[in-house]
Amino acid sequence: MTEAGIVIVGAGEAGARAALELRECGWTGSITLIGKESRAPYERPPLSKSALVEESEPSPAFILDETKLDRLRIQLITDSKVSEIDRNGRNVLMEDGCRIPYHRLLLTTGASPRKLALEGSDTSGVLGLRSFGDALAIRSRLLPGKHIVVIGGGFIGLEVAASAREKGCEVTIVEVGPRILMRGVPLPIAEVVEARHRSAGVEFKLGIGLAKIELEGDRYAIILADGTVVRCDTIIAGIGAIPETSLAAACGLDIDNGIVVNDKLTTSDPHIYAAGDCCSFPHALYDGQRIRLEAWRNAQDQGIVAARNMAGASESYAAVPWFWSDQYDLTLQVAGLPDRAATMVRRESPDGGFQVYFHLAEDGRIVAASGIGRGGLAKEIRVAEMLIEREARPDPASLMNPEVKLKTLLAL
């Protein structure tokens, strides 16, 4: 029987960062990190971008390698599935029958790509993207001249589409909604993204659903709801992700669009924490409303806060939501939650390199900023993030005027 230490289920960004932070903040007990993939924890953002287009065979960007694992005494168990959490005995039961006792347990189980389901169609060949293995499978299909259909006009789909165009594929994006990027991105920015894809030669089928997928030899015929047929070599679905909550639900933890945690990232069992894509948490900046994020930085920062709290701290997680997307030569960044705003004002950089929208609540509070372009965009969004954090009410005229340095608004 080993001494009960900290057990982390899920070896993605949140889990790996938590393991690192536990040592950083002085936890000396054992750390066991359990992952279902065969690889050590690696970063996922490149999977839809450089891993697909790089000339040379890509290798994962590891967060933890063997040297680090050894030095920090982190036990990594790969290719492994947890079958059950025994909350009374504080044990994690593995599929191979092993029992691992825990003092504190962290669930960083992430999310899984939603699978395309279409009555009467065999969708088993439809590819999704989450793991490095998925990226390799997609990469092998992105050959010049091949026709790729991407189902879903969200970030994963659009980034894969941009990568496929870069590789010389023909690309069609099918989106059932009236426009791309319906979630969390204002219309004018979605329009810039769509225009950039169109100018790169991507074809869009917007506002139209799928009726059927038929196999034609080694190709597919996709029949759309209006009867249009799109023939292609590969179908890639980017239609959202579902939080991995099955283990948590099976042991009776509260679930509400993810594993329910409080602001300290504790679940309904005080010995169990959750972080990253799998959990929903109350956000102080948005009236304590429960949100769930699927974003790299959130996974990293929540992993870190959960680690500190498991080691005895009592930190609240209240970071401003933030993400970015790279497509072609464009970067898109969003800080905060634009859909919580009543109005927005626009700022364009003097050289026209980027535009930023500031999203304001009815009371004038800045609740989000979103932008697209090149160059100095990141600086503007970063300062906006600090304004959001401070619940500032900046003067809209100053926000719109590119001559006014945003930094000066922080001092007010």
Place this chain on the structure above:
Amino acid sequence: MSQGWIEVCEVGEIDEEDVIRFDHGAVSLAVYRSDKDKYYATDGFCTHERVHLSDGLVMGSVIECPKHNGRFDYTTGAAKKTPACEALKTYPVQIEAGKVYVQID
């Protein structure tokens, strides 16, 4: 200026507490003007991934990577926040006759 010193720009071309990109041959630098009106230079690309730091935000003596929020003290090159863990190379900077010079070895 003696040998090895390369002219970057006029002083004042960099805003206070800001950073610009400076390319010289195969070398790409980030050149900073601090909030205390001092000038510094480091390698331009973040040690974590190939992202140029001149697109990032300068806060006091810290530069933050625009993509992954790794942080460095640009006056020493030291890594301050994950995912950055490897230090940035720094370069000597001098001001002469209203111009900023950097020494690239």
